[in-house]
Amino acid sequence: MATATQSLKKKKINRIGLELPVYRGSKTTLCAGCGHNAISERIIDACFAMGIEPTQLVKLSGIGCSSKSPAYFLGSVHGFNTVHGRMPSVGTGALIANKNLVAIGVSGDGDTGAIGIGQFIHLMRRNLPIIYIIEDNGCYGLTKGQFSPTADVGSVLKTGVVNDLPPIDTCALAIQLGATFVARSFSGDKKQLTAILKAALSHRGTAMLDVLSPCVTFNDHEGSTKSYAYVKSHADQLEELDFVPYFEDISVDYEPGETQEVTLHDGSRLYLKKLAESYDPTDKMQALGVLHDTHERGEFATGLIYVKPAADDFLTTLNLVDEPLASLPEDRVRPSKAVLTEIMESLA
Amino acid sequence: MATATQSLKKKKINRIGLELPVYRGSKTTLCAGCGHNAISERIIDACFAMGIEPTQLVKLSGIGCSSKSPAYFLGSVHGFNTVHGRMPSVGTGALIANKNLVAIGVSGDGDTGAIGIGQFIHLMRRNLPIIYIIEDNGCYGLTKGQFSPTADVGSVLKTGVVNDLPPIDTCALAIQLGATFVARSFSGDKKQLTAILKAALSHRGTAMLDVLSPCVTFNDHEGSTKSYAYVKSHADQLEELDFVPYFEDISVDYEPGETQEVTLHDGSRLYLKKLAESYDPTDKMQALGVLHDTHERGEFATGLIYVKPAADDFLTTLNLVDEPLASLPEDRVRPSKAVLTEIMESLA
Amino acid sequence: MPASDVAVEERPAPSASVEPVVNDFSIQVATVNGSGSQTANLVLLRAIFQMGVPVSGKNMFPSNIAGLPTWFTIRTNKDGYIGWKKKTEVLVAMNPETAREDTLNLDADSMVVYDESLKLDSVRSDLVFYPVPFDRLVAEVTRDVKMRRRIRNMIYDGVLSRLLGVDLDQMEIALRKQFGNKVKVVALNRQALDVGYAFAEQHLEKRDPYRIESMDENGGRILIDGNAAAAIGCMMAGVTVVAWYPITPSSSLCETLIDYLRKYRVDKETGKASFAVVQAEDEIAALGMAIGAGWAGARSMTSTSGPGISLMGEFVGLAYYAEVPAVIFDVQRVGPSTGLPTRTAQGDVLSTAFLSHGDTRHPLLFPCSPEECYSMAVNAFDLAERFQTPVFVLSDLDLGMNQWMTQPFEYPAKPMDRGKVLDEETLERIGRFGRYRDVDGDGIPYRSVPGRSMPAYFCRGSGHNESAQYSERADDYQRNVDRLMRKFETFRNWLPAPVVEINRKARVGIIAYGTTHWAVVESRDQLRDEADLQTSYYRHRAYPFRSALASFIERHDRVYVVEQNRDAQMVTLMRTDLRPELAGRLRSVLHYNGQSIDARTITDDILIQEGYRVEFSEADELVPRDAGVGGE
Amino acid sequence: MPASDVAVEERPAPSASVEPVVNDFSIQVATVNGSGSQTANLVLLRAIFQMGVPVSGKNMFPSNIAGLPTWFTIRTNKDGYIGWKKKTEVLVAMNPETAREDTLNLDADSMVVYDESLKLDSVRSDLVFYPVPFDRLVAEVTRDVKMRRRIRNMIYDGVLSRLLGVDLDQMEIALRKQFGNKVKVVALNRQALDVGYAFAEQHLEKRDPYRIESMDENGGRILIDGNAAAAIGCMMAGVTVVAWYPITPSSSLCETLIDYLRKYRVDKETGKASFAVVQAEDEIAALGMAIGAGWAGARSMTSTSGPGISLMGEFVGLAYYAEVPAVIFDVQRVGPSTGLPTRTAQGDVLSTAFLSHGDTRHPLLFPCSPEECYSMAVNAFDLAERFQTPVFVLSDLDLGMNQWMTQPFEYPAKPMDRGKVLDEETLERIGRFGRYRDVDGDGIPYRSVPGRSMPAYFCRGSGHNESAQYSERADDYQRNVDRLMRKFETFRNWLPAPVVEINRKARVGIIAYGTTHWAVVESRDQLRDEADLQTSYYRHRAYPFRSALASFIERHDRVYVVEQNRDAQMVTLMRTDLRPELAGRLRSVLHYNGQSIDARTITDDILIQEGYRVEFSEADELVPRDAGVGGE
């Protein structure tokens, strides 16, 4: 009893002395029950729990119901609701301008898989340090429920239309293209999603999270493979995840055969206890294999699918000065008069 | 001697009674020695050999040196040199308009891998019946040699600039996304490339050919991994290809263990005698594995990498009437007056 | 019809103090979107329409899917004005969140039907209040929780039927149009209507002046939204390739088109389609597909809104310069950028007319009614193929997504015009095929299409000569773009002619286009009746303009160009074309807040500019009417 | 300098029949691209420049990489005219494919240096021919096959040095500027120069009148192309984030910028960069990155040409409406579509000014010289940050990729203007942060940037109120776009002022912008000298325009607007802004065949329009000068 109360009290203020409400956003205007709202909650939880400094956070999105959701979390944080499918480039520019920012990007399966797939691919390829969340409902929510490119073959719209094009597996794509942290989860799986988000916040590089997030208004009926019921019963949880943040001094006992330990960039550790499949998430081909096999079975592999904790991210590759480019003073960005004179002489 | 002369004579006219020059184009304006020119020659050879009816052919391209090349083959054939990176959509529209057309699309690694990667992905996903050729030189030839997204990590520009982003493997992407015929070849490998092109002409569905095609002006030096010398010495030929067109009555003896027979859509047969790796090109994961492994070794797997001869292509899925949509007469596309009256009554 | 007669006879007497207001008021239903009120609203609208009373229905909805305020407004007008009117006389307050504000916004003597729990009668005392216990009434109809939400709305239809005198049987007919042969659903809804009606009959004493009475004004007309009308037009035009990407407010154009095509263009025997519809990965791809199909000889189209237009620039330039037909519908919404996706505007005039870099200009069609959405759609395909160039149809959210009374559509009088497509006969006649040769002096060359046996050419957006060969020569380039300009000039007389109404007494002219028309029609009467100001009227139906435009302006001292954008975009286009002396007569009336333009706004604005009024109202101050067109 | 003096003294006497033509002729080198003639041409150009003779160098090259005809033209002009001149007096015919046609195009008495095997002297007899055995001479210099191709071109420099009197030592200095400290390369090239010179000395008797003589006209000026100049400007402006996608003719802007940044903006000690350059996957992404960086507080830019502009529409609208700074260079080439990628035009004026759907308009800067490319680049970043909006710099291929004499660049006089970025002090002063509040009445709000500790806001392209909250309210929307218009008005006086030259005697004015300037300068003198037509001159340097524009037009009866596009795009913009009475005074002179505009074309056109000439020449017929601006 005593510990319970204590932990309750402890929960109210995080490591940097902030209360949970600081991480909340304005009231959602999404449909009641929309998966996206649940994901917002998990983002709030994870940022609070990890004690992320709000002034160092930015949130970005494209266009869609999903892309609206950044308004509904982290209300005191700078955000940019860009244009449809183009959040990756805006995020890239922002992070180059200020490499100290922690960036959370939220997109939809339409926003990413259709109009935005090009920018998605190039962001993955650059291993930009961002948490890229696809709130994946297999349809275009905001334009009233058309199929998106993640809709499964045979999935049925409310109107009876059947999808006959194969889905794009954004996790497989991300892995193949160079993302260094790739996970799939479900908006309804509070525990798994929170653990993955925390781990993603501890990672340096692109953390791509495909979160199945049922659209209760347009894609939650019988015959849809992205309905709450279908996803819940077809989510094939790959592992049990235990996340230990770097700032908590906890040691974990585990049996090495079953459980894999991954140390993340900031020193946090992730313990993966394999459930459904036995594979090594640091092995690209095995990760792709798991995705392929579960897909063939008509299931969704959920959990951390691939991770490569130590790889140069894009900003490192750029070899920038330590201070954010955006705040460099004039004397560090405008060369001296002597430089201009030197150039002029070479052209005289 | 006698047979040789005979076959020489026979070569002059193809199955539909046309001579080779009919398949030629105008004089190339590409650099002397450019890999793209060699590919044009192979396209001419293959179309001639397969006896493709020129009035049923169309050639499409984006923008780049590679995309100019359709002017230099099949001169009597309709062609569309579109805009940068957007050949897939134009090709899709054209084929929907006339499903009887045989389409050859030519693109570059910049045209496809950079600006055009989104359309590329969606074309693959639709399994549009087109031969999609990437003339891959790892750089932007027409804009004077900048790195493209297929440039390998560590490859060096003439100016000394080193590429530090991982290449996009267009073959792996195509396989993952649903293309049903995926090959990689080399502009300098006349035999292999011709066989692949003929097979591609016999396939129904997306045939994606990544053809390494050195840019002799900007990317053919020491330090480049797309130079003629480098590609020639790092091409890891997966199999020996023997193509037997449906209209030639030839039986082939082979040892089943080593050689795999693939029957293509039009009845032509392809015999694959495995060389470097032993794998089944009808198995997606194995194909991806081969690409991954050769890449890790710094080599290029060449040959037919993946094939799925029997899959519904996009035009089949659309369930169109037999005649090309483009030439349907008015009475088949404009409903009768009665229909309009019926509609008007429902709205009155 | 006896039924409606009876209804009228049984209507309780209005309160003695006010004159009855018959068929000349607006009903606004304030709800929450996603609450399924659309059916109830359409049934009410249609029932009034079927009673022969001129109506229009406008839905003002938020850019989200469920849970935010939405207003559906039905304007009834015996004089046939179907434009927007700001004032509402009858409020159905179903949304607790906005009920107070909605009530406060009413003029005195308006009436309010509301859920009794909202206690709106405490807000003001100068209105007529009709509280209704919706929950209790719903419970009488069904116990199915999901159904209840929907049925709830039919109850207010029943109440209004009784209070205003809308014929219940017409409502049932409307219900049937809505639900087709879903007999049970119709029955349930009818039951809800009856419950509402009965409640009103028993518990609500009529104290307001508002009444619907049967008229015979709508003879032959139909009720439809512009997007559906355009869809029918596309089908009748014989479109074969449709590529699109969803976007509000254009999605329903293609979605309705799909429905019609599935119904009427699938071969009954084989089940095969004489069309293909592709939901593309984005707008660039959608237009690319349309262009590919157009090049290959099909009738092709796409439909989008502003953000899609902005993405299509490069491809439109290609189609302009390589001369490929395509029909592009732009159902305009409020920009810039994402802007207000569910609000209306005429803000893409300049961006479509000049779309793409370099010297480009494109023909635009401006439908003002569903009937024109239909006929211009049919026409657009003919024009695109004849002129081998992209043709834009500029609709807007108000037209595309709202319900309009309109003339029934006429079956196309002429066969399809496939333009100058090369066949053997033509080839013989013109002697030599040169893809970009101006054989006929109208700037329009002959084209051949793949898959037939005519001479081929290599189509390209880069420099080319008359024979479609690659060329960087100065003279080839210039000859070609000069011909393109000639072709554009040829357009003038092929495009839909303006509708001109000359008033011989008028010194003042008004010019409008698209949906602005309806407010202008009403405003002209207001100007005449209120200020004795006679006006002539010129309605653009296309760009480039006809020579009639200059003649019209010449006849008048001042000409007001009324448009729904900030920057007087049409005036900019007109100034490019007009002799400056005539351009000098143009004045602007601009409306750009996302709501449909209304007659009052125009009338007030013109009266001020004409010097009939000097004072600026508060609302006027928000609208610096010369912003964007001010001289130096 | 003694060296050149000697050269002059040793020059053989010109043929008795013709007067010497000193420092007033054009040299055209006709080669094949990819043959490495660029060095020889630049060395020749620079040597003449260093001799104090006004020069300009223009490269006309095809849109491919190697093997097609290319012409490099050096105009020398003692009076300082550095615009394009059509006529060439000295031809160096190195390209067998075009040699005959090039020779036929010359006026009588021109001179031709050519490879003797071409036997051009058989083509005409009215020219002065100088055959040169290039292959034999090259063989004297080197046996290295690869080198030979390059060295071959230095030989004609040597020959010209002797024939025209271009100082060999100045050529060597130019060589050193080209090759830096590659001593061997310099020596080899010098050897080739000497061989050419010696050959000419021994075998070619000077029979033409063309001579270069030292002058002192170029004091202090530099020789540079506009893209390099803009690159220096960007670096000096303190740009930190550059995102680009290759496209001719803009690529060299970013590529030169990369070189300069690597040289001057990398920390010597740590090797770390105070900048980032990203080659994006396309233009949409490039601008997206620039916008993201601008939002996050960095000075960011991109550079492109027409096709890229067409793709950037949606993002530009976002930046306009969400108010994010970004600098966009558009180095214009000939459109529409892919058009002529290696030819020049001023064809993107309208598409950039109105880029994106909805009511949008954007400020444009029009540099006419490398010096302005530099100073306007510096200025553009200040303006973008001050006004929080995309700013376009409209250069063109002629300016960007050709060699221009220009004033040396001045070090920025003012510190960087980072605009209204919120800090504690400001926050205290303005009291309350509202991202889109117009605190100062200039339409420009205050902004805060991520990563600092000021209040945050949610940036969006959808409707928002003053506090940056989502809003679909009519009044919020209208207030916001009215403020944006106010901001745009504020621009007028912040943008570079026009350059105006009033001639009190003139009834005729000329307006131009960008590179058209140089031809106008020369044409005005022609008009004065040939027809005694006095003119005033107004050079736009930016859009939106200043009020001076109206005053200028008021002073003149007719004003010719000279531009390099078909559709009189600048006139369209001006008509939008001007009182119609003034717009009525505008006439157009249009040039749009991909070549740079020249003085002769303008002069002839104006003289015809002014009635000094009545006949139309053949060339004129190609240019219906009122196409696109014709009244009804």
Ligand SMILES: Cc1ncc(C[n+]2csc(CCOP(=O)(O)OP(=O)(O)O)c2C)c(N)n1
């Ligand atoms: C350029 C452009 N095209 C189309 C749209 C219309 N649009 C808005 S949201 C959306 C799809 C959203 O789907 P998704 O990303 O899956 O988000 P969801 O609403 O399902 O969460 C579309 C097509 C737009 N805003 N911009």
Ligand SMILES: Cc1ncc(C[n+]2csc(CCOP(=O)(O)OP(=O)(O)O)c2C)c(N)n1
């Ligand atoms: C929209 C647009 N952006 C940029 C360009 C400039 N451009 C022409 S070709 C090309 C790259 C071509 O590279 P690739 O496709 O690899 O062809 P290659 O020349 O190497 O064969 C680019 C960037 C263009 N034409 N259009």
Ligand code: SF4
């Ligand atoms: S429409 Fe679907 S995705 Fe959009 S808010 Fe509602 S439930 Fe969520």
Ligand code: SF4
């Ligand atoms: S530049 Fe390179 S890709 Fe282009 S034609 Fe020359 S060799 Fe080929």
Ligand SMILES: [Mg+2]
């Ligand atoms: Mg979705």
Ligand SMILES: [Mg+2]
């Ligand atoms: Mg390439």
